[in-house]
Amino acid sequence: MASQDPFDSALDLLRRLNPKHTTDHLSNIISIHPDLAEELLSSVDQPLTVQRCKQTGRDYLLCDYNRDGDSYRSPWSNQFDPPLDEAGAGGVGAGGSNEGAGEGAVPGERVRKMEIKANEAFDVYRELYYEGGVSSVYFWNLDDGFAGVVLLKKASPQGDATTSGVWDSIHVFEASERGRTSNYRLTSTVILTLATKGPSLGEVDLSGNMTRQVELDLPVESDESHIANIGRLVEDMELKMRNLLQEVYFGKAKDVVGDLRSIGSLSQGQKDRETQRELIGSMRR
Amino acid sequence: MSSNTAILSSFVEGAPPGELADVIADIKALTVSEPSVLEDLAPAFQKYNEEQFITAKLPGGSSQVIISEFSSLGEGRYFDSESQSSFEFDHSTGKASGVQSFVLEGEQASLVKSTLSTVGTYVKEHYPNAAYGAYAIENDTKVAVVIVANKYSPNNFWSGRWRSFYVYDPSSGSLEGSIKVDVHYYEDGNVRLLTDKKVNASVSGGRAADGIAREISTAEKKYQEDLNRSFTQLSEGAFKALRRQLPVTRQKIEWDKVASYRLGQDIGGGASRR
Numbered sequence: 001m002a003s004q005d006p007f008d009s010a011l012d013l014l015r016r017l018n019p020k021h022t023t024d025h026l027s028n029i030i031s032i033h034p035d036l037a038e039e040l041l042s043s044v045d046q047p048l049t050v051q052r053c054k055q056t057g058r059d060y061l062l063c064d065y066n067r068d069g070d071s072y073r074s075p076w077s078n079q080f081d082p083p084l085d086e087a088g089a090g091g092v093g094a095g096g097s098n099e100g101a102g103e104g105a106v107p108g109e110r111v112r113k114m115e116i117k118a119n120e121a122f123d124v125y126r127e128l129y130y131e132g133g134v135s136s137v138y139f140w141n142l143d144d145g146f147a148g149v150v151l152l153k154k155a156s157p158q159g160d161a162t163t164s165g166v167w168d169s170i171h172v173f174e175a176s177e178r179g180r181t182s183n184y185r186l187t188s189t190v191i192l193t194l195a196t197k198g199p200s201l202g203e204v205d206l207s208g209n210m211t212r213q214v215e216l217d218l219p220v221e222s223d224e225s226h227i228a229n230i231g232r233l234v235e236d237m238e239l240k241m242r243n244l245l246q247e248v249y250f251g252k253a254k255d256v257v258g259d260l261r262s263i264g265s266l267s268q269g270q271k272d273r274e275t276q277r278e279l280i281g282s283m284r285r
Numbered sequence: 286m287s288s289n290t291a292i293l294s295s296f297v298e299g300a301p302p303g304e305l306a307d308v309i310a311d312i313k314a315l316t317v318s319e320p321s322v323l324e325d326l327a328p329a330f331q332k333y334n335e336e337q338f339i340t341a342k343l344p345g346g347s348s349q350v351i352i353s354e355f356s357s358l359g360e361g362r363y364f365d366s367e368s369q370s371s372f373e374f375d376h377s378t379g380k381a382s383g384v385q386s387f388v389l390e391g392e393q394a395s396l397v398k399s400t401l402s403t404v405g406t407y408v409k410e411h412y413p414n415a416a417y418g419a420y421a422i423e424n425d426t427k428v429a430v431v432i433v434a435n436k437y438s439p440n441n442f443w444s445g446r447w448r449s450f451y452v453y454d455p456s457s458g459s460l461e462g463s464i465k466v467d468v469h470y471y472e473d474g475n476v477r478l479l480t481d482k483k484v485n486a487s488v489s490g491g492r493a494a495d496g497i498a499r500e501i502s503t504a505e506k507k508y509q510e511d512l513n514r515s516f517t518q519l520s521e522g523a524f525k526a527l528r529r530q531l532p533v534t535r536q537k538i539e540w541d542k543v544a545s546y547r548l549g550q551d552i553g554g555g556a557s558r559r
Binding site for chain 2: 004005006008009010013014016018019020022028031032120121124125128129130131154155156163164166167192194200201202203204205207209210212224227228229231232235238239245248249252253254256257259260261262263265266
């Protein structure tokens with residue numbers, strides 16, 4: 001039997017081990033198999049980190065798409081922190097190419113303009129749906145269009161000692177422009193961690209991540225309609241995923257526990273079903 | 286122990302219910318250059334099997350026997366009180382062999398037998414498919430009860446395990462143990478429920494075996510109800526507070542006008558109306 005591809009096996013392992021500690025598992029896998037580092041770090045979603053923009057004082061989110069070496073670009077000021085070395089002409093970081101995101105890829109003028117608008121729009125979205133939290137949008141140029149990532153993070157207030165929760169949304173899209181329409185491919189991941197404890201309950205931890213994809217062609221009249229299209233795509237996807245998370249975290253988990261152990265008596269349940277069957281049978285006669 | 290062995294052992298320890306073989310296959314693929322690492326994982330397999338109350342069938346038998354620290358005789362052998370037999374357990378293949386007679390005798394023998402009967406009645410009433418056992422432990426001074434229920438549905442990408450154990454001390458009447466639930470859902474994602482609940486009860490009056498089963502039944506019923514309630518509370522509380530299903534206006538965003546939301550007076554009334 002041919003042995004499994006190590007990259008696929010690493011992803012399979014990450015799909016099985018406790019998702020609350022994905023970041024630790026990831027670094028452990030990389031220490032065992034260093035060749036996989038780059039590929040894994042760019043394809044495995046991890047909880048987002050918040051940083052404050054020195055120029056504007058506003059919080060923004062860090063990910064691989066606004067990173068250049070150890071510096072991150074703020075969507076609010078368009079500046080890297082710490083500032084990039086001027087010697088790295090063209091914004092190309094050490095040993096990296098300038099294709100796509102990261103490695104100092106600052107979007108071109110037109111795409112940066114859209115990025116600014118998208119950040120404003122998703123700031124409104126964040127306030128309406130999250131009533132708090134942090135949002136950031138990063139765009140970059142592609143040969144036939146542009147791509148971007150919409151990030152949202154919200155943590156429950158830290159004052160609560162018994163219950164805690166953190167939500168991270170990561171929406172990566174590519175927009176391929178084809179005249180008056182554009183093809184959008186969206187991959188969305190939500191990382192949701194919930195924990196609660198109490199003297200009678202003990203400790204309960206519900207953690208995980210789910211990923212969904214969608215591809216759609218939509219009409220485009222102007223750069224504004226790109227923002228509206230991406231907005232609707234992300235809004236619909238998050239609504240779908242929120243419902244899915246609710247179903248899996250609370251419905252499915254409870255059902256599986258109920259499949260393992262029945263609160264009611266099994267023999268009584270059996271008797272009740274037999275009585276009901278007889279009743280239905282007698283009504284048919 | 287090399288640092289790789291420590292890491293790989295942590296992977297084994299974290300394997301979800303019924304997915305140890307998948308985790309081992311992944312470990313093999315990640316360590317093809319040094320196939321000997323699996324031999325170094327023997328202690329991790331033993332720890333996993335004993336902590337997770339892994340079950341096995343005895344050759345020629347039909348009922349499940351449980352691997353745990355309580356049923357361990359050392360040197361890879363375990364015993365089962367119900368069938369009064371001991372057996373060898375291979376921690377990497379999960380197979381039992383070398384069955385020998387293991388006659389129950391000593392101070393706790395009759396309590397173990399009657400507890401198997403009372404706990405057995407309780408388990409059949411509340412678990413569609415579970416294994417259970419009772420064991421004399423700590424030099425025949427105490428009795429341990431173990432219950433484990435598994436359900437694996439790899440085709441539907443989920444698995445679950447309920448495991449509980451209790452140690453009864455006849456000298457004080459105390460019954461102490463824990464209940465742990467582990468549920469894994471992994472269709473286009475990875476979601477895990479892990480719970481841990483300590484149980485402290487005491488058995489008094491009447492036959493000890495009846496009291497043990499009664500206290501276990503009460504504790505487990507209450508726990509499952511508490512756990513179900515916590516799902517509702519998390520859903521209605523922390524989950525809702527993280528992200529609303531719809532804005533306060535109960536309408537989706539009008540993206541063509543989103544720029545005016547900024548200028549507009551009212552951002553849906555989110556902050557002011559709460």
